[in-house]
Amino acid sequence: MKYGFLGAGNLSSAIIMGLLKAGFRSEDIFVSSPHSAALLSKRLAINNVDEDRLLADCDLIVLAFLPEQLGSIVQQVGSEKFANKLIVSVLGSTSLKELTEFLPTAKIVRVLPNVNAEFNNSLTSVAFGQNLSNEDLKLTKNFLQAFGTIIELAERDFPAFSAIAGSGPAFVALFIKALQEAGIKQGIDSKESLQIALHTIKGSTENILQSGKTADQLVKKVASPGGSTADGVESLEENHFIETVNNAILATINHGRKKFR
Ligand SMILES: NC(=O)c1ccc[n+]([C@@H]2O[C@H](COP(=O)([O-])OP(=O)(O)OC[C@H]3O[C@@H](n4cnc5c(N)ncnc54)[C@H](OP(=O)(O)O)[C@@H]3O)[C@@H](O)[C@H]2O)c1
Structure with a gap:
């Protein structure tokens, strides 16, 4: 062949x-x-x-x-x-x-x-x-x-698949960069901070894949009420994290529509 x-x-x-x-x-x-x-x-x-x-x-x-x-x-x-x-x-x-x-x-x-x-x-x-x-x-x-x-x-x-799975690696890479930079701001060395971000994302993905849990269930498992993670999740929500990602996907889909109509 x-x-x-x-x-x-x-x-x-x-x-x-x-x-x-x-x-x-x-x-x-x-x-x-x-x-x-x-x-x-x-x-x-x-x-x-x-x-x-x-x-x-x-x-x-x-x-x-x-x-x-x-x-x-x-x-x-x-x-x-x-x-x-x-x-x-x-x-x-x-x-x-x-x-x-x-x-x-x-x-x-x-x-x-x-x-x-x-x-x-x-x-x-x-x-x-x-x-x-x-x-x-x-x-x-x-x-x-x-x-x-x-x-x-x-x-x-x-088109939606293309925005999420095709362009998605770039969006996930940006989230990795965001976690890495947050680590650097807290004084962690750049290389170590990247390793921490990468393994956290890899481990969380495997956790959801292997347990069959939903993303929400994993959030709940980590963010116990009143705990430190819950404060972080609340901050992401207040800053419209889910909506921001959805807007990025929409912008990607709309670019394809504009260009190839
Ligand atoms: N990149 C992604 O993540 C991704 C994901 C899903 C789908 N796609 C699709 O995959 C396709 C390629 O994307 P890409 O990112 O690989 O683009 P790219 O890096 O810009 O590559 C385009 C290729 O087309 C070649 N080409 C130009 N004229 C040609 C000809 N007459 N005969 C044969 N080849 C010719 C270019 O050759 P020369 O360099 O020799 O000029 C170049 O190698 C696109 O249709 C894109 O929509 C890409």
Whole structure:
């Protein structure tokens, strides 16, 4: 099985690193792009080929360029080269309907991974096109599960998923930074403060995942009435923490709507 990436940017790089960690062979991975592919292929010892060879030789092809480039790239390569190919599109805002208009004879899967793919920890949403065989479904799931967990979602939920899971790593990183800076302000060394923030978030996530508790239940368990945590939670609530995060998600979704309407 050979895997081709049209586009060699941040997401391709993260997915390919995840695949290699999962045991995929570097000689089975192909990448093509005007500039970055050469460097990425050198760095990861994978194959750098032109689009024609990639489309001819690969069994599963990932579209990993920018959504607005779809028309020009299909025109440049020729839509007939995608005929009957298994195509996995990561193009954030491009629907299965639009993909099918450009690639009417391809077998298309729309997915939204995130950069945690690099550490085999992407949460990837998946929507399958209509003409896929059971074998195509199996191959695609094996591919996606190599770099994380998949969740089948209706396409109407992709914008919210994209804002929470796709852009989310940036928001979580900001919360990590906020905890780290609070530690630094209290006199803790920067490196130690980062470790404290990271392990607290990791441990809390594992706690909820493994116990099956809700987030609220964990809050209650830590913040006993009248205790110090309760004062901290109250301060976050007074400063509209939940509403602030919700507004960030809305702003992210609305940006996508404005840009790609
Ligand atoms: N980054 C994320 O976390 C994330 C999450 C979910 C979905 N996505 C989606 O993933 C896609 C890629 O995102 P990214 O963050 O990886 O973007 P990026 O870092 O800007 O990479 C874009 C890539 O497209 C390549 N490209 C441009 N013209 C091309 C052509 N004619 N043929 C082949 N490749 C071409 C560029 O190649 P050169 O560098 O060689 O010019 C570059 O490698 C986007 O559609 C985005 O919506 C990204």
